Each structure stands twice: as structure tokens, then as C-alpha cells.
Amino acid sequence: xxxLFVVIAVIGLAAVSSLALAACGGGSSSSGGSSGGGKxxxxxxxxxxxxxxxxxxxxxxxxxxxxxxxxxxxxxxTYKHAEGVEGSEVVPGLAKExxxxxxxxxxxxxxxxxxxxxxxxTPVKASDFTHTVERLFKVNSGxxxxxxxxxxxxxxxxxxxxxxxxxxxxxxxxxxxxxLTKPRGTFTNELGLMFTAPVPPNTPDEDQSASPPPGTGPYxxxxxxxxxxxxxxxxxxxxxxxxxxxxxYPSGHVDxxxxxxxxxxxxxxxxxxxxxxxxxxxxxxxxxxxxxxxKYEGSQFRNEPTISTYxxxxxxxxxxxxxxxxxxAVNYAxxxxxxxxxxxxQIKGTQQILPPGMPGYKKFELYPHDVNKAKELIKEAxxxxxxxxxxxxxxxxxxxxxxxxEGVLKEIGFNTTLKQxxxxxxxxxxxxxxxxxxxxxxxxxxxxxxxxxxxFQPLLSGESILQTNNGNFANFNEPALNKEVxxxxxxxxxPEQEQKYSEMDENVMKMAPWAPYGTRSLDTFVSSHVNLENxxxxxxxxxxxxxxxxxx
Amino acid sequence: xxxxxxxxxxxxxxxxxxxxxxPEGVSGERGPWxxxxxxxIRNRLxxxxxxxxxxIIVFVLAAPLWANNVAHTGPNxxxxxxxxxxxxxxxxxxxxxxxxxxxxxxxAGGKFFLGADSRLGRDEMVRLMYGGRTSxxxxxxxxxxxxxxxxxxxxxxxxxxxxxxxxxxxTLDILWSLPVLLFGIxxxxxxxxxxxxxxxxxxxxxxIWIPIFVISIFTVPYIARPIxxxxxxxxxxxxxxxxxxxxxxxxxxxxxxxxPNLASTIIVFFALNIANNMLFEAALSFLGAGVQPPNxxxxxxxxxxxxxxxxxxxxxxxxxxxxxMTVLSLNIVGDGLRDALDPRSKVRLEARAxxxxxxxxxx
Numbered sequence: 038x039x040x041l042f043v044v045i046a047v048i049g050l051a052a053v054s055s056l057a058l059a060a061c062g063g064g065s066s067s068s069g070g071s072s073g074g075g076k077x078x079x080x081x082x083x084x085x086x087x088x089x090x091x092x093x094x095x096x097x098x099x100x101x102x103x104x105x106x107x108x109x110x111x112x113x114x115t116y117k118h119a120e121g122v123e124g125s126e127v128v129p130g131l132a133k134e135x136x137x138x139x140x141x142x143x144x145x146x147x148x149x150x151x152x153x154x155x156x157x158x159t160p161v162k163a164s165d166f167t168h169t170v171e172r173l174f175k176v177n178s179g180x181x182x183x184x185x186x187x188x189x190x191x192x193x194x195x196x197x198x199x200x201x202x203x204x205x206x207x208x209x210x211x212x213x214x215x216x217l218t219k220p221r222g223t224f225t226n227e228l229g230l231m232f233t234a235p236v237p238p239n240t241p242d243e244d245q246s247a248s249p250p251p252g253t254g255p256y257x258x259x260x261x262x263x264x265x266x267x268x269x270x271x272x273x274x275x276x277x278x279x280x281x282x283x284x285x286y287p288s289g290h291v292d293x294x295x296x297x298x299x300x301x302x303x304x305x306x307x308x309x310x311x312x313x314x315x316x317x318x319x320x321x322x323x324x325x326x327x328x329x330x331x332k333y334e335g336s337q338f339r340n341e342p343t344i345s346t347y348x349x350x351x352x353x354x355x356x357x358x359x360x361x362x363x364x365x366a367v368n369y370a371x372x373x374x375x376x377x378x379x380x381x382x383q384i385k386g387t388q389q390i391l392p393p394g395m396p397g398y399k400k401f402e403l404y405p406h407d408v409n410k411a412k413e414l415i416k417e418a419x420x421x422x423x424x425x426x427x428x429x430x431x432x433x434x435x436x437x438x439x440x441x442x443e444g445v446l447k448e449i450g451f452n453t454t455l456k457q458x459x460x461x462x463x464x465x466x467x468x469x470x471x472x473x474x475x476x477x478x479x480x481x482x483x484x485x486x487x488x489x490x491x492x493f494q495p496l497l498s499g500e501s502i503l504q505t506n507n508g509n510f511a512n513f514n515e516p517a518l519n520k521e522v523x524x525x526x527x528x529x530x531x532p533e534q535e536q537k538y539s540e541m542d543e544n545v546m547k548m549a550p551w552a553p554y555g556t557r558s559l560d561t562f563v564s565s566h567v568n569l570e571n572x573x574x575x576x577x578x579x580x581x582x583x584x585x586x587x588x589x
Numbered sequence: 590x591x592x593x594x595x596x597x598x599x600x601x602x603x604x605x606x607x608x609x610x611x612p613e614g615v616s617g618e619r620g621p622w623x624x625x626x627x628x629x630i631r632n633r634l635x636x637x638x639x640x641x642x643x644x645i646i647v648f649v650l651a652a653p654l655w656a657n658n659v660a661h662t663g664p665n666x667x668x669x670x671x672x673x674x675x676x677x678x679x680x681x682x683x684x685x686x687x688x689x690x691x692x693x694x695x696x697a698g699g700k701f702f703l704g705a706d707s708r709l710g711r712d713e714m715v716r717l718m719y720g721g722r723t724s725x726x727x728x729x730x731x732x733x734x735x736x737x738x739x740x741x742x743x744x745x746x747x748x749x750x751x752x753x754x755x756x757x758x759x760t761l762d763i764l765w766s767l768p769v770l771l772f773g774i775x776x777x778x779x780x781x782x783x784x785x786x787x788x789x790x791x792x793x794x795x796x797i798w799i800p801i802f803v804i805s806i807f808t809v810p811y812i813a814r815p816i817x818x819x820x821x822x823x824x825x826x827x828x829x830x831x832x833x834x835x836x837x838x839x840x841x842x843x844x845x846x847x848x849p850n851l852a853s854t855i856i857v858f859f860a861l862n863i864a865n866n867m868l869f870e871a872a873l874s875f876l877g878a879g880v881q882p883p884n885x886x887x888x889x890x891x892x893x894x895x896x897x898x899x900x901x902x903x904x905x906x907x908x909x910x911x912x913x914m915t916v917l918s919l920n921i922v923g924d925g926l927r928d929a930l931d932p933r934s935k936v937r938l939e940a941r942a943x944x945x946x947x948x949x950x951x952x
Contacts, residue, residue, distance in 0.1 A: 303895070303896060322896070323687050323708060324687070324708075324896040324897055324900075325899075326686075326687070327686045327687075327688075328899070372670065374670055375667070375669040375670045377685070378669050378670065378683045378684075378685060378687050378708055379669060379683075379687065379708045379709065380687070381686055381687030381708065382685055382686055382687065431877065433896065434687075434708065436882065437707065437708055437709055440665075440667070440709060440882055440883045441667055441669070441709055443883060444665060444666060444667050444709075444883065447665075454793065454794075454795055455795060455881070455882060455883055456794060456795065457877075457881070457882060459778075
């Protein structure tokens with residue numbers, strides 16, 4: 038009965054509107070897409086293990102934050118509502134079409150779709166984009182390094198006044214022209230990130246996590262209680278205005294969602310099994326992974342490969358990690374095979390910056406596990422300071438990875454103190470240069486877009502070292518690398534560039550600012566009420582809220 | 590009043606000489622301490638649990654012996670990738686799916702006697718012994734701090750009365766009325782990250798002194814209040830008036846006359862307080878606000894074990910049983926001491942009972 042109904046529905050749809058079918062195609066994913074069986078409406082009851090770093094589109098730079106806000110704030114360009122490689126394709130968002138690139142790759146011209154409105158009814162103007170980029174710099178966002186290439190942005194980042202002359206807008210025509218100081222091969226990708234998703238010009242230039250500003254997406258955040266949870270409702274102006282202006286963008290099935298922060302992932306799993314919650318954003322904890330996978334794979338559980346690197350960073354600016362020998366020693370001492378087990382097999386060991394699946398990835402092995410060699414290197418280096426603090430967050434199994442790492446460092450002769458910080462503000466704490474004793478610790482990185490520059494520029498380039506919201510935790514500042522990163526960043530990605538990135542990967546690992554240990558596979562786990570088949574797992578925005586629907 | 594004043598007996602041995610029989614020779618005279626000792630010895634149950642308590646102490650003190658000679662590993666050493674030879678078979682300490690090995694007893698020569706604790710593959714037995722040291726150390730030291738602070742506060746409040754009493758007693762009331770566990774968690778979490786600085790004293794964030802400090806503060810009222818009451822009563826006694834009439838100063842009266850009379854109460858409360866503090870520590874550590882990883886305590890071990898409750902329930906049960914036995918033995922010994930030291934005791938220790946209930950409910 039059900040199947041037949043679905044077929045009729047699909048045929049009917051196709052007959053009525055080819056446009057709608059195109060939208061379906063866009064929304065459908067490699068894992069089955071719109072084969073359906075779902076119903077409209079209902080409130081999605083979901084749970085996160087931690088509150089996102091910020092509930093503010095200009096500030097958030099975590100998977101949690103982007104998952105939470107992906108369908109609330111739409112940038113000028115966005116990523117296709119699809120999975121895998123297809124989901125990495127940049128498509129027009131609030132902009133009518135992809136930008137016209139002129140002036141030797143330095144000027145990007147876009148036009149806003151007409152008739153767009155924020156969820157409070159304010160019309161979206163082209164000049165809002167200028168305000169949003171300015172806001173990005175005023176709040177010292179971790180995403181600001183992506184946009185310093187805009188003419189005048191670097192100066193604005195320092196002075197915070199006088200505007201950014203590189204952005205010219207025309208509200209009447211909806212025209213936005215962005216001029217860069219030099220070509221930038223990744224700029225369309227970066228315009229698709231949430232950092233520059235327009236917000237109303239009167240949005241205060243400070244963290245708005247407790248009352249997120251109005252957005253343009255199909256949902257709006259109606260209530261946000263940092264640390265505890267938040268709620269979504271349908272954006273009233275989506276149906277009235279925006280959905281007509283951008284018909285290919287999915288409108289979503291559920292009428293709203295309520296997110297509760299539950300810090301114990303065990304409880305989350307139990308609650309989903311019992312149907313108390315419909316979805317958990319964070320992965321199933323390592324201790325329950327095998328059991329959940331065996332029981333629910335295919336029906337409620339799905340593995341999601343990611344393009345990510347898990348690593349331990351070492352602060353290269355002060356002893357003992359200012360010595361390359363010490364950092365190499367750590368790489369010899371850390372054993373990815375052990376960490377694979379600590380992550381219950383959800384990690385595949387690698388010891389390089391670029392993960393498999395990323396253009397430019399070429400496997401190499403510089404540091405086969407060898408504790409004796411590590412001890413020798415430490416002896417040779419004879420660092421002046423052997424007292425170090427090791428940082429990690431409290432979320433399992435990252436906390437255990439941190440404990441493992443601390444043990445390894447102790448074994449090769451360091452005096453260690455372990456600090457486990459609540460996952461809500463871990464990255465804010467270690468990204469703040471005034472936090473004392475930032476010696477070494479855990480971190481991870483999931484691609485923003487499939488371009489190796491997205492690993493080297495924000496995480497390892499000297500230009501990305503920030504006072505707060507820093508992402509270059511190693512404070513790695515190597516002039517030769519900075520130059521190469523910015524040079525390659527100007528070019529369009531091709532085989533030659535990929536080769537250069539792969540060499541860069543190896544060169545950086547020889548200097549060893551990190552001890553990488555693996556690439557992660559994540560998962561989607563939903564209750565029996567949710568139609569897992571249609572949930573889209575995008576490599577940039579992860580699970581799209583618009584793709585959740587309840588079973589009939 | 591607890592016991593009749595016997596300054597001579599106290600001068601001979603002080604409160605430390607609580608258990609040994611009074612010196613022989615004074616014909617026919619038995620000191621109250623000797624009588625108490627006799628009464629305690631007759632209490633079979635209390636004696637049995639006192640022995641159990643000593644066995645637990647021996648168990649935790651033997652930690653380095655077991656770690657070095659039997660298990661050949663430290664409490665925080667991980668063995669994730671190691672293989673174990675058990676009766677000719679090879680087992681992995683942690684399976685590729687991340688499941689730790691179960692108890693091996695003596696199968697591997699005492700290695701992983703109780704299995705591995707988590708995906709880090711640490712020896713559960715070694716951690717249990719070292720964790721017991723931490724738990725007992727925190728219990729005893731915070732018990733000492735609490736008792737000393739409570740005795741001083743109780744003496745000051747009960748002796749001076751008036752505004753001194755008003756300030757101390759009301760402060761204690763406020764502390765008493767706080768939701769201890771919640772406040773302890775908040776304080777524990779914030780101090781564990783930032784550490785603590787009071788004047789020249791600096792405590793590092795991960796230090797064991799953080800939970801000791803938190804626990805000591807919150808348990809003071811449970812002893813200080815009853816002591817204050819007793820001091821108030823003792824202050825009316827003739828021997829105090831006599832001492833004052835002889836020209837003794839306030840300090841002399843408080844510490845020379847009244848304090849010895851509080852000895853039995855203090856000993857009983859001290860024993861019971863250790864038990865309470867251990868429970869408090871376990872609760873704080875379980876919730877991540879007490880002993881910081883990678884160090885173990887019985888509370889953190891339960892917390893780690895909870896994650897594997899479905900597959901390896903022993904990991905949570907064993908430290909739980911250790912806490913249970915220690916707290917039970919301290920409580921029974923404490924009750925035995927109370928009966929022995931003060932057979933006519935009016936101090937019913939309701940405070941203690943109330944506190945145990947409160948904490949028990951939240952754990």
C-alpha cells in the first residue's frame with residue numbers, strides 16, 4: 038500500500054511540475070532521496086550533547102553550530118542539499134546565480150534574489166551583506182581570516198571603523214560587488230559558509246547566542262538558552278516570501294524542533310531507543326557503538342564517512358614544543374592504532390594533515406610508532422621546560438584520547454597536568470591566547486569545503502593566528518608556508534596544485550606542529566519515528582533540519 | 590554533659606590514649622577511657638567492622654606492592670594495544686571494537702586481576718587500590734579539617750555566646766541550608782578548571798586538594814552545631830565556674846576545661862565524618878567535580894564503569910562495594926564508639942543521619 042502510494046505521488050509530482058522535480062533532485066541524496074514514506078508536520082525532538090560554541094552565524098565555527106543554524110541563516114551561496122561529493126557543490130543561496138568573476142579573478146559580482154525577507158519581516162537588502170562582513174570582523178570571528186582578502190578588510194579588522202571599501206552594494210538593484218586584493222581560488226566556497234549569511238543591519242556587534250538574530254531560512258530560532266537548549270519554528274516569511282524567491286531550496290517537513298542538551302550520550306542513546314527523542318546530533322558514544330550499529334543499522338542508524346582530521350596540537354611558540362625534535366618525538370610516541378581502539382573503530386589512523394578523500398591527499402608515513410626513538414629525540418633536544426598542561430574536552434571518547442595522550446607524554450619524560458574542559462566552551466577556551474598554559478592538546482577538524490586550503494589556511498597559516506577564537510592552536514607561523522598557502526590559495530585547484538598541496542602536507546608534518554592520529558567516521562542515529570532514508574548528511578552542514586520527516 | 594571531667598587521666602595520656610587500658614597500679618580505679626575500651630571490645634559487631642576497616646587500609650596501602658610485583662603497571666598506564674597470555678591463550682586487553690577485557694584473576698599471573706577499566710586498558714585492580722588511597726585520603730584529611738574547624742567554631746560560639754555566637758551560628762545555618770551537592774558540584778567544576786588562590790596559597794586546578802577543600806567547607810556545620818550545643822551546656826557547669834573563679838583565661842577554660850570534655854563527641858563525629866566525606870567525594874567525582882582524571886578514586890571509577898554497565902557491570906560494582914564496605918564499617922565503628930564512650934548519650938546524631946540520606950538520594 039505504502040509503496041504504491043509513493044509511486045503515484047512521485048509520478049503525480051513529475052507530471053505537475055518539472056520545477057518541483059528538479060527541486061526534489063536537488064534535495065535527494067545518494068542514499069535514496071525522495072523515495073519517501075514520510076508525512077509533513079510534527080515537532081522534532083532532538084538532543085545535542087553540548088550547546089554549540091556560539092548560536093550566532095558570524096561567530097560559530099563548530100559542526101554543532103553549523104548543524105544548528107544551517108537552515109536558519111542562508112548565505113549568498115550555499116551547498117547543495119545532498120551528501121558526499123555532490124553535497125560539496127556550491128550553488129546559489131540568497132544570490133540569484135553564481136557570481137560573475139571578473140578583473141582577473143579579483144571581482145565577484147552577485148545579485149540578491151528579489152523579495153527576500155528576514156523572519157521578522159524586514160526586507161533583505163544588498164547592503165546588509167556589507168554590515169554582516171563588518172560584523173564578522175567586529176566580533177573577531179574565527180571565520181574572519183577567510184575574508185581578509187577583501188580590499189580594505191585587513192585594515193578594518195584592526196581599526197573596526199571606516200567600512201570595507203572592497204564591498205560595493207546597490208540596494209535597488211540588489212547588486213553586491215566584492216573586490217579582492219588578489220585572486221582567491223576558494224572564495225566561492227567561502228561565500229557558501231555561514232560566516233557571511235546576512236543578518237539585519239541593526240544586529241548588535243556582539244555574541245547573540247542568547248537571542249539569535251532573524252535569519253532568512255525556512256526555520257527560525259525562537260528561543261535559545263545557552264547551555265540548555267533551543268527551539269525552532271517555521272519562519273513565517275519563508276512561505277510568504279523567501280520560498281517563492283528561491284523555490285529550489287527545501288522548505289522542510291517538520292513544523293518545528295526542540296533541542297535539549299543532554300550531556301550524557303548514554304542517556305541520549307536510551308532516550309532515542311525509547312522514542313523520547315527523535316535524533317541525536319553527536320555520534321553514538323564509543324561504549325554503545327557496536328551494540329547500536331548491530332541493532333539499528335539500516336533502519337535507524339547509518340554510518341557517515343567524513344573528511345576530517347583528529348590531532349593533538351603543540352604550541353610551537355614556547356618550550357618545550359618550540360623545538361622541532363620534541364614535536365617529532367611526540368609524533369613517534371603517539372600510536373594511531375591505540376587511538377583507533379579508544380574510538381571503538383570509529384577512527385582510521387593517519388598521521389598527516391590532509392585526510393583521505395581530500396584533494397591533494399597522498400599517503401605517507403613519517404613517524405612509525407617508536408617510543409624509544411621518541412625518548413632519544415627528547416634526550417637530544419633536552420628541553421628547558423618539561424612541565425606541560427594537556428588539554429582536552431569532556432566528550433567521550435575525546436576525553437579518553439586526551440588521557441591516552443597525557444600518558445604517552447608522561448612515558449617519554451614530561452611532567453603533565455591534564456585539563457578536561459566542558460565541550461560547550463572547549464574551543465573558546467583553547468582559542469583564547471590569554472588562557473594560561475596552552476601547551477598541547479586535542480582537537481579535530483572537519484572540512485568546510487573540499488579544498489586542501491581549508492586545512493592549511495585556517496589551522497596552520499600564521500595569518501590565522503588570532504587573539505581570541507584562534508584556530509591555529511599550534512600558533513604555527515612559518516613564513517615559507519604562509520607564502521605558499523596564500524600563493525596556492527589564489528589559484529584554481531588542478532592536478533598541479535594538488536601535487537603542491539600534497540608536498541605541503543609532508544613538509545608541514547616534517548616540522549610536526551601537530552601529531553595527527555586519524556580520520557573519523559560519524560553516524561546518524563534517529564528514533565523509529567523518523568524516516569532515516571531521507572535525512573541528508575552534508576559534508577559541510579551535516580544533517581539538514583529540512584530533511585527530517587516523520588514516518589507515517 | 591558527655592563524661593565526667595578527669596583531667597588527670599587526660600594529662601597522663603591525652604585523647605590519643607583513648608584505647609589502651611589505663612595504667613595499672615592505681616588500685617581499683619578504672620579511668621573512663623578504660624571503661625569505654627572495655628565496652629567497645631564487648632561490641633562484637635563494631636570490633637568486626639573495625640577489623641574490616643583496617644583490612645581496607647592495608648589493602649590500599651599495599652597498592653604499590655601489588656602494582657610493582659604482581660600487575661607490573663601503574664594506575665594511569667594504558668595498555669590499549671597489548672596482548673595478554675592467559676593459560677596459553679592470547680587475549681587482547683581491548684578488542685578492536687573497544688571492549689575492555691574482563692577479570693582474569695590469576696590467569697595472567699595477577700595482571701588484570703579485575704580486568705581493564707576502559708578502552709584505555711588500565712588495570713582495574715591497580716586503579717582500585719590507588720583509587721582507594723585517594724578516596725580514603727580525601728575522607729580522612731577533609732574529616733580532620735572539618736573537625737578541627739568545627740571544634741574551634743563550636744567552642745567560640747558556645748563559649749562567648751552573644752554576637753560571636755550569632756555570627757557563627759547564622760553562618761553555619763546558611764551553609765547548612767545550601768543544597769550541598771549542587772553547590773559542591775558548581776564549586777568543584779569551576780575550581781577544577783581555574784584552580785584556587787587564597788592569598789599566598791595556590792591550589793592547582795587538577796589537585797586533590799580542591800575536593801578536600803570543597804568537602805571540608807560544606808561539612809563543617811554538621812559537627813560545629815552539635816558541638817556548640819554541648820559547649821553551651823558545659824559552660825554552665827560548676828567546674829567551668831570554678832576555673833573562672835581561679836582566674837583562668839578564656840583560652841584556658843575553652844581548651845583546658847571544656848575541650849577535654851568534648852573528646853568523646855569529637856572522636857565519634859570524626860569517624861562518622863570520614864564516612865560522609867567519602868560519600869561526598871564519590872558523588873562529586875562521579876559527576877566530574879571531584880578527583881580529576883586521569884587519577885582514580887572510587888567515585889571516578891564508578892563513573893567510568895557506568896559507561897560499560899551493560900557489558901562489564903563489575904567495573905562499576907567493585908568500586909561501589911568498596912565504598913559501601915568502608916562507609917559501613919566507619920559508621921558501625923562510629924556508633925560503637927559512641928555507645929562505648931557515652932552510654933547515656935544524648936547526642937543522637939540526627940544531623941549525620943539526615944546528611945547521609947540527602948547524599949544517598951542524589952548519588
